[in-house]
Amino acid sequence: MDSSADHAAGGHRGRHQPRHAAPRRRSGELSGLVLEVLGQAGRPLTAGEVAELLEGTGVGPLAYTTVVTILSRLHVHGLADRSRVGRAYAYRAVADEAQLAARRMRRVLDAEDDRAAVLARFVGGLNARDEQVLRRLLGPDLASGSQARDDPRDGAE
Amino acid sequence: MHIAVYLPLVLPALAMVSARWLAWRLEPRTATWLLTTSALALAAASSAALAILAATALGQLPLLAVVGHWSARVVGRNDPVSIAEALTACLLLAAAACATIRAAVRRVRAIVRAARESHRLRSAGRLAVLSDPAPDAYALPGLPGRIVVTAAMLDALDDRERSALLAHERTHLTGAHYLFVAVAELSAAANPLLYPVASAVRYSVERWADERAAKVTGDRHLVARTVGKAALLTDGYHKKPFATLAAARGKLRRAGPVPRRVQALLAAPPGSSPVVLVFALGVLALAAASTAEAAHDLLALLQIVGSP
Numbered sequence: 001m002d003s004s005a006d007h008a009a010g011g012h013r014g015r016h017q018p019r020h021a022a023p024r025r026r027s028g029e030l031s032g033l034v035l036e037v038l039g040q041a042g043r044p045l046t047a048g049e050v051a052e053l054l055e056g057t058g059v060g061p062l063a064y065t066t067v068v069t070i071l072s073r074l075h076v077h078g079l080a081d082r083s084r085v086g087r088a089y090a091y092r093a094v095a096d097e098a099q100l101a102a103r104r105m106r107r108v109l110d111a112e113d114d115r116a117a118v119l120a121r122f123v124g125g126l127n128a129r130d131e132q133v134l135r136r137l138l139g140p141d142l143a144s145g146s147q148a149r150d151d152p153r154d155g156a157e
Numbered sequence: 158m159h160i161a162v163y164l165p166l167v168l169p170a171l172a173m174v175s176a177r178w179l180a181w182r183l184e185p186r187t188a189t190w191l192l193t194t195s196a197l198a199l200a201a202a203s204s205a206a207l208a209i210l211a212a213t214a215l216g217q218l219p220l221l222a223v224v225g226h227w228s229a230r231v232v233g234r235n236d237p238v239s240i241a242e243a244l245t246a247c248l249l250l251a252a253a254a255c256a257t258i259r260a261a262v263r264r265v266r267a268i269v270r271a272a273r274e275s276h277r278l279r280s281a282g283r284l285a286v287l288s289d290p291a292p293d294a295y296a297l298p299g300l301p302g303r304i305v306v307t308a309a310m311l312d313a314l315d316d317r318e319r320s321a322l323l324a325h326e327r328t329h330l331t332g333a334h335y336l337f338v339a340v341a342e343l344s345a346a347a348n349p350l351l352y353p354v355a356s357a358v359r360y361s362v363e364r365w366a367d368e369r370a371a372k373v374t375g376d377r378h379l380v381a382r383t384v385g386k387a388a389l390l391t392d393g394y395h396k397k398p399f400a401t402l403a404a405a406r407g408k409l410r411r412a413g414p415v416p417r418r419v420q421a422l423l424a425a426p427p428g429s430s431p432v433v434l435v436f437a438l439g440v441l442a443l444a445a446a447s448t449a450e451a452a453h454d455l456l457a458l459l460q461i462v463g464s465p
Binding site: 032105119120121122123124125126127129130131133134135137138 | 382
């Protein structure tokens with residue numbers, strides 16, 4: 001059914017799918033959907049099975065090569081494992097569902113210039129004096145501490 | 158064309174200096190409504206005034222006068238607005254239109270994208286928990302709107318603080334606060350003098366949600382504590398970058414919005430103050446009236462021009 005030769009990115013069309021009848025989606029969205037499908041399956045899936053499942057969710061007919069490209073990319077980025085099944089590869093999601101949601105959300109929101117438009121954040125930033133003022137106002141109630149983590153992440157997500 | 162046409166251009170300056178004070182002084186729900194409608198009304202009035210001024214330029218252009226069979230000199234004599242002024246108004250109006258359209262497109266796109274993300278978040282009810290080590294909590298507009306909280310934030314708060322946080326975010330959703338902010342910021346795009354009003358609206362929707370959370374939980378001090386704790390937690394996690402960000406926004410001069418919110422919660426709930434409200438509405442009425450007056454003047458001018 002699946003030709004492993006199709007795994008070259010942008011290879012020839014193994015299955016003759018029509019061009020997207022559904023509205024074009026950005027590849028980032030499709031990757032997310034593919035990962036969701038992989039995550040829900042509970043067993044490794046081949047590209048053909050993924051394509052069928054995606055069609056079932058109403059994403060619309062996707063070119064087989066598109067699905068293959070996405071799966072290969074996910075594998076390269078370490079988001080999906082793959083193993084040989086006959087002549088094809090079967091893929092399995094690596095990352096945790098919730099982590100993916102978090103990562104995707106952060107990417108979407110960080111890409112927005114007016115982040116304030118999109119979400120009403122519980123607390124905004126503090127300036128240099130704010131921390132002192134807060135501690136003075138709330139004093140002993142904050143005794144549990146701000147649990148400040150010495151995380152060298154520097155918000156560079 | 159006398160003073161009437163200039164008044165709507167000057168009043169936004171008045172709004173600019175009084176917006177922050179209104180947001181601090183008035184009860185938050187009233188303040189939000191007042192500031193948002195003021196921003197919209199003043200943006201509309203000042204744009205209309207610019208349009209009226211610009212229209213007088215059309216009357217004085219010799220080329221158009223030839224086409225339209227009127228005397229440019231007659232127009233010029235009857236109207237004290239110089240052509241230079243009128244052309245400046247043209248330019249400002251064009252700039253305002255471009256800025257507003259661009260801002261509107263961006264804003265709508267951002268909201269739609271957020272709503273889509275909100276829809277795709279897998280969660281049974283309104284609350285979505287992200288397993289993210291960064292503490293964060295926010296409300297996403299959409300159908301349905303969702304409250305997004307990271308695991309890190311939830312872990313740091315106790316049960317009561319969590320319910321305060323959720324009550325606050327829920328108010329943002331049920332009150333459709335993102336609409337108020339959108340209207341205010343688009344008005345500021347049309348008239349940059351209104352930027353302080355837009356930021357006052359952003360502040361007062363937070364105060365609105367705080368007050369509602371205080372009412373729902375019945376404990377102002379609890380909400381104050383939750384806000385402060387969440388702020389220090391978030392700030393502590395991001396450390397320097399946040400301070401840099403705040404500095405870039407020029408917030409170093411005085412206490413930022415978060416301590417103000419805590420302070421307001423530790424004090425008694427704000428009461429209504431009819432005097433302030435009446436005064437503010439009076440200013441808006443003045444803006445509307447003077448715009449109408451200027452429009453009337455323009456029509457009179459065109460009638461003079463039009464009559465043989």
